[in-house]
Amino acid sequence: MALNDYNKEDKVLLALDCIIFGFDHEGLKILLIKRDFEPERGKWSLIGGFLKEEETLDQAAIRVLHRLTGLDNIFMEQLYTFSKIDRDPVERTLSVAYYALIDIASHDEKLIQKFSAKWFSLKELPNLIFDHDQMLEKAIARLRRRARSKPIGFELLPEKFTMPQLQKLYESILDEKLDKRNFISRVNALKILIKLDQKDMQVSKKGAYLYRFDEKKYHQKVLEGFSFKI
Amino acid sequence: MALNDYNKEDKVLLALDCIIFGFDHEGLKILLIKRDFEPERGKWSLIGGFLKEEETLDQAAIRVLHRLTGLDNIFMEQLYTFSKIDRDPVERTLSVAYYALIDIASHDEKLIQKFSAKWFSLKELPNLIFDHDQMLEKAIARLRRRARSKPIGFELLPEKFTMPQLQKLYESILDEKLDKRNFISRVNALKILIKLDQKDMQVSKKGAYLYRFDEKKYHQKVLEGFSFKI
DNA sequence: GATAAAAGTGTAAATTTAACACTTTAAAGG
DNA sequence: CCTTTAAAGTGTTAAATTTACACTTTTATC
Numbered sequence A, B: 001m002a003l004n005d006y007n008k009e010d011k012v013l014l015a016l017d018c019i020i021f022g023f024d025h026e027g028l029k030i031l032l033i034k035r036d037f038e039p040e041r042g043k044w045s046l047i048g049g050f051l052k053e054e055e056t057l058d059q060a061a062i063r064v065l066h067r068l069t070g071l072d073n074i075f076m077e078q079l080y081t082f083s084k085i086d087r088d089p090v091e092r093t094l095s096v097a098y099y100a101l102i103d104i105a106s107h108d109e110k111l112i113q114k115f116s117a118k119w120f121s122l123k124e125l126p127n128l129i130f131d132h133d134q135m136l137e138k139a140i141a142r143l144r145r146r147a148r149s150k151p152i153g154f155e156l157l158p159e160k161f162t163m164p165q166l167q168k169l170y171e172s173i174l175d176e177k178l179d180k181r182n183f184i185s186r187v188n189a190l191k192i193l194i195k196l197d198q199k200d201m202q203v204s205k206k207g208a209y210l211y212r213f214d215e216k217k218y219h220q221k222v223l224e225g226f227s228f229k230i
Numbered sequence C: 001g002a003t004a005a006a007a008g009t010g011t012a013a014a015t016t017t018a019a020c021a022c023t024t025t026a027a028a029g030g
Numbered sequence D: 001c002c003t004t005t006a007a008a009g010t011g012t013t014a015a016a017t018t019t020a021c022a023c024t025t026t027t028a029t030c
Helices: A057-069 A108-114 A132-149 A163-174 A180-190 A215-224 B057-069 B108-114 B132-149 B163-174 B180-190 B215-224
Strands: A011-024 A027-034 A047-050 A077-082 A093-103 A117-121 A193-200 A208-213 B011-024 B027-034 B047-050 B077-082 B093-103 B117-121 B193-200 B208-213
Touching (some): A011 A057, A011 A132, A027 A047, A027 A057, A057 A077, A057 A093, A093 A132, A108 A117, A132 A163, A163 A208, A180 A193, B011 B057, B011 B132, B027 B047, B027 B057, B057 B077, B093 B132, B108 B117, B132 B163, B163 B180, B163 B208
Parallel strands (some): A011 A093, B011 B093
Antiparallel strands (some): A011 B011, A027 A117, A077 A093, B011 B027, B077 B093, B193 B208
16 A cells, blocks of 8 residues: 655754734834844844644744743734745744734733843834845735735724824835825724724824724624725 | 754644646636545545755745646745644644646646546535645635736636636636626726737637737736736 | 914715626527 | 527716815914
8 A cells, every 4th residue: 555655755844933013103013032042143033933743833823922022812824934945044944924913002011021022113123034024024015915905903003092093003004194084084984993082182282082993893894895995 | 152952843744735726618627636645545635745855835836736747837826834733644744835827728638648637626626635625715715816906817818818718717716797898898997908800719609809918018017016806 | 372283074076886788790500 | 591599799877986185173382
């Protein structure tokens, strides 16, 4: 009986790298850690680690992210598997990139202090190791495509947020200015926001009304396959 | 010096599976092969094989496809990496799925004869091994998204084709009927087709004019970031 | 009480999308 | 050769969506 001989096949190291996008009043950022081991010790890197034999990629991504940043309960999505021959100088390693969107303010403290992780503005990135810049590029492209086709505020904003904040989020993802009135009417047309009787007085003198997502309506819309075109 | 010990990390088998979409007068199909080895010998399977240490995933996909079908010069795109623990019953194996679009007529002969590969209509698929049905599902979803956002006729049609053919291609990808007049005017608005002075008399009594893609204009449009909404 | 800085608000024109039916052509069959 | 048949080809109108655009309100600060 011809059993395919799995033993003859090569095994490889499989790494994971997490691209964590965050948003705060300054704009869109990503989370990097300072490597404390060779190669490239001391350089900034995506949050990465190796897959263990007995876990799925999704599980590994969660584990790696948690171990290096303390972050928990983050929904990550698989992006792409990178396989250039010499991408890791030590040994042949492939890496599966994952990405996630989070609100910086509601996770901040733990991170920056305990771990050597730090948020970087997309405009002021340090050099990244290996092929991490390519990973980031692909992640940004995906994020933009997503932002143009479905609302993504959910993950990146705090529970309560203002319209100007939501607009700034979109502007910083898409890297273009949007018209205030058109933006608002498009968002309102979706009917997935609830306007609160509260204002945020932090940013402007006049203050801006706070909103929150109506999760139920949002999920219903998702099922109906709605689209959000910006 | 703390060199991360790569030796302590697990290595895994990394497979590839190719989802080859084809199109002919009968509609959209995929290419499957009959496995001639255990496990699951005799069952139908996507075109798959293992990554070798010294090649990239793209290279491996090309090699595997060529070895099992004789197909050459096929542009494949990476889809997703599947990692369920028991997806392969023999040994822990992850698999990177690739997909491609080809015109059945211009590749047919070699395939079906020399290799035990066969085209299957999407509507009449046999049971697939492992998690290949999930791979296919994801590939179809991607193909539909692509079809709605950019013209994809290029790869799936012969060099010369008719409007009804192009429309049938779209209808079979999207699995919905489209309005003939609206479809044609949308396609024409792109200005990437050249109408030839020839008719195809095979299909209908009246005959249908043949067209071909204007590759230059197409690529220019791609650069401009045009969109094709159906 | 004047000033400054951001929030908030509506309309009209232009463009795009969707719905819809009859005529033309040539092969096939009587 | 006349009739039938089956698919190709062709435009218009109404509806919906998208875009462009400017002034008023509010409140903190000086």
